[in-house]
Every structure is written in structure tokens, then in C-alpha cells.
Amino acid sequence: MGAYIVRRLLWTPVLLFIIGLITFFLSLYGPGDPIQIIMQQYQDPAIVQRVREQRGLDKPVLVQYGIYIKNALRGDFGESFKFRGQTVSSLIGRRLWVSAQLGLASLVVSLILGIPFGLLAAQRQGRWQDTSIISGSLFFYSMPVFITAPFLLMVFVLWLKILPSHGWGGLFDARIIMPALILGLPGTAFIARMTRNSTVEVLSQDYVRTARSKGLSEFRVFWYHVLRNAMIPVFTVVGLGLATLVSGAIITETYFGIPGIGRLTLDAFFARDYPIITALTLLIAGAYVVANLIVDIGYRFLDPRIKFE
């Protein structure tokens, strides 16, 4: 087990290094000379040349990337092209908190809706509640945000008029409900399905029959014997959901005017603000890899029957 973790930990920086390299190359290869973006209307060749040298843009690509990585390791991801004079770190840092709140809210939505639905389906296995929850989860799991958002907006904002539609006021503001709900739906569907399947499986285990036959109350059986074991796969989903706290949600944030990472990604993309794009790629990929690692290790702690390959 130790060897496996060490191998994964050693591979992670290499992985991020390569991902950064790909992004770096693509962004240099893309349209729009960064110098043009920085200088805008000032086109004096001497000044352009000086800025080019100042920013290190005259060096070979690999050298540029080397310098970038060296600075990045110290937490310095350079300066944004679009927002003059602001460092990439400060731009990202401010939005990270917003996206994290939104992500947390959607994760909470997924859990408090998904687990009860899953348990209900498992209890009513084969009956109409079960079938409708299964097909509902299949539907919502596969539906992208841009499909669920208009319909939910239509119902909750325009017809029922119970929820506000737009804006951002932090975690404890009514305006977070709509986006968190929309963002949390696929997760809700997935958790419901996982909970249902693992509960059904656990219910057929011998130790549950034993628990029942020794006369434990149904509540006790469910709470201590079924739920604990059935929740292990759900843990995976929650763990992977942690990665989305960082990545933000491009479509949802734009739709609802939320100033988070997703919105920043979009702005940076339209402005060809490559320092931000590269940093965001590294950040999101890093979060994904780390979340995966945590899930992998945590999973095996929770269920010792699983062997490392």
C-alpha cells in the first residue's frame, strides 16, 4: 500500500508538469500575439521589443516554460494580460472563494437530496418509487446544465416566482439556491443511484439477515449495518466533488452572473489571457488529481477488502 501511494505521489507532479507544458505550447501557438494584447494601441517597435524582453517572450518556448514553472513553484503565476497590473494569483484567489462556496452548496444539495432518494428506492425495490427514481436519476445524470437551467428558471422564477434569478451574495443568500440546485442535479442523480445500488446489495448480505434474525429493530439494522456499508461508494462521489469546488462552473456562473472561477475562465478565454488560462488549467488539473488520490486511498481505508493493484 505504501509503495502504491508513493508511486502515485511521484507521478502527480510529472503529470501536472506535462499538462502545464501542453497548455503553455497551445497558448503560444494560438491566435493573438501576447505582446499585441499587452501593448494594444502602442506600437512603437522599440518599446514593443523592450516589453517583449522584459516579459521574457523573446526566449525559446522551453526556456520560457522553465522560468514559468520556477516562478509558479513560488506561487507566482505572472501578471494578467487583460487586468493590467494584477497578478494571476490575486485574480484567481478572489474568485476561488466564490466558486468554492457555490461548489459546496451544490455538493450539499446533492447529498441531502440524493441519499434519501437512493434509500427510498432501495427500500421500495422493484416498486414504482424505485423505477421512477432510477429513471429520474438516469435522466438528470446525463443532462447538462444548459438544459436543466432554462426549465428550472421557467418553473421557479417565472411561474412560481419563489426564487430570485440572478446575482451573487455569498453562501447565505437566497440567490445561491437556483445555481446550487442546477449544479447539484447531476450529482444528486448519481448519488441517488449509487446509494440505491449499494444499499440493495448490502441488504442481501448475510450479516444483515443475521442482524435481523437476532431481533434488532429495523431502525438499528438500517442505521448501523446497512447505511454504514452502503455509504462507502457515496464517499467516492463526494471526494471527486471536492475537485469541482475549485474548478467552478463555467456555464452556471455565466448564466447567473456569479463572479467565480468559471466566469474568470470564460473572460480569460475571450481576452486570450493566457497566463490566467495556464494557471487555471494547472489549478483544476491539480485539484482533480489530488481528489482522485484522496478518494483512492480513502476508499481502501473504508473498505479493507479492496486490494491495491
Place this chain on the structure above:
Amino acid sequence: MNNQIEENKRPVRGTSLWRYAAQRFLRNKKGVITLSIILVMYGAGVFAPLVAPYGYDQQNLANTLKPPSWEHPFGTDRLGRDVLSRIIYGIRTTVIVTVAAMLAGGILLGIALGLIAGYFGRFVDGIIMRIGEIFLAFPDILLVILIAATLKPRVADWVRGIETSTGIQGIVRSGFVDYLVVFGALAVVSWVGMARVVRGQVLTMKENQFVMAARALGASHFRIISRHIFPNLLPPIIVLVSVGMGSIAGSEVVLSWLGLGVQPPVPSLGVMIFDNGDISILRTTPYLLLFPVATVAIIIFAFNLLGDALNDALNPKSR
């Protein structure tokens, strides 16, 4: 004599598992219904000029923003164009993008790399799977954005170069470049899932006795892969293709939204959705947004249900 035997062997093999799978599938009402929905929608898309009541760019400025009526079942847009016709032409874009991206990414790249990794193992396997991990960790949407944004101007230049050197006109104008870039970008992100499944299957299959027997008889690598391993891989591949088509249909919408998809006037569901993706549209002319959105929703859901039904039919043990 020898030929006779060869001929007799084929039909016997043909009646085996595939026919049972087909029978199981046809008995599954859900599967048959979703398959027919997909066939009808894709058929309408392919034969759009015959099916659509109006042209996709046929404007009627005297008749703009009309709600659904008998003449225009889904209403008309800001330029008086028929929404239903535009949706049908939009499906054609979806058909092209899903099929091409699936062929290039999932099927060609994914299956080939999965087979190679699983069959040859060791070093080759390590390299291919590490590359796969990189693409998995790469934030999907950012990779597609980067590829589409950076490569599109280059590809356009390149095609324009071909145009001037060969004298063929209008390739760039026809939207060919847009298609090429869109499914190129989608292909790059969609091969990993397929490759992983194929590899896993090959790894377990390789240990089977029929593979060892074939090897003992002196069969070449190519023959073992193509005749003994590949046919057994088809069931999971078919299921993955079905589910993957749905998610590619969704990605096309996101690309259009970023302005990286096919460009107007070529109609696409993505363009229709994001041209009208505003709450004020929902308030005043919701049909402009809800019909295209529902179309994409049906396509995605149908492919997912179909994948489920195919899985039940092809892997009966997994139920």
C-alpha cells in the same frame, strides 16, 4: 471440399450470441422506442432539406417572433425564420459532429490504443495509459477550448492555402473548417474512456484459453487481435458508443456557446440555445429557447437509455 466446409461454418457462427442479443433487445420496449426516436431524429437531420418545411435561412420579416401556430409549429425567430426547420437543420449539424467525433476519437483512437495497450502490455501499456491519465486530468472544457481556439485559425489558413493552390472555392465558407476543428477537439478528449475499457477487457481476455490456443497454433498478433479478441470486445464498445454520442451532442452545444462551434448561418442547436440563452427570452418568447433545449435533451437522454438497453441485451449477466 474445403470451401464447402468454410461455407457451412459461417451461418452456424452467425446464429450465436448476436442473434440472441438482438432478440433480447427487440423484446425490450424501452430500447426499441429509444432506438426509433434516435433513428427518426437522425433521419430528419440527414434528410433535412426534404423534411424541413422551410429553409434554415428563409427570412420573413413580416412574420417575426410569432408564437407556435399551424404554419410554424415551433414559432418563428427574430428574423421570421421557422424554428422547427432550423432545429431540423441543427440536428444535421449534431449528426455530423457526433458521428465524426465518435468515429475519430472513440472508435479509431480509443479502440486502437486500448487494444495495443492491453495486448502488448508492459512498456507500451504504461505509456498509453499515462497519456490517457494526462487527458483525464486535463479539465475537459479547457482542453477543448484551447484546442479549438488555437488550432482553428491555423486550420483555416491551411485550408485556404489548399483552396488557392487547387483553385477549389468555398471550402472555408461552407463551414467545413468549423466542423473539422469541432470534432477534432472533441475526439481528443473522448478517446480515453473507450481506451480504458477496451484495455481492461483485453487484459482479462488475453488470459483466456482460446487466445493461448490460437497463439500455440502460431497465429500472428494481428490475427489474434482481430479474430479472437476484437469480436469479444464489441458488446462493451457498442454500449460506450451509444452513451458517448449523447455526451458529444452536449459538448457541441457548449462549443457553440463559446463561439467555437459551427458559425452562422450554418444552423446548430448550440447556436440556437445560446443565442437565446437569456432570462428575458424566457419571459417573452420562451419557445425560441425551450424547443432547441428539449431537442438536445431528447437526443442525450435517448442515447443514454439506448446504452442501458444495449447493455441489458449484450451483457445479460450484468443485470
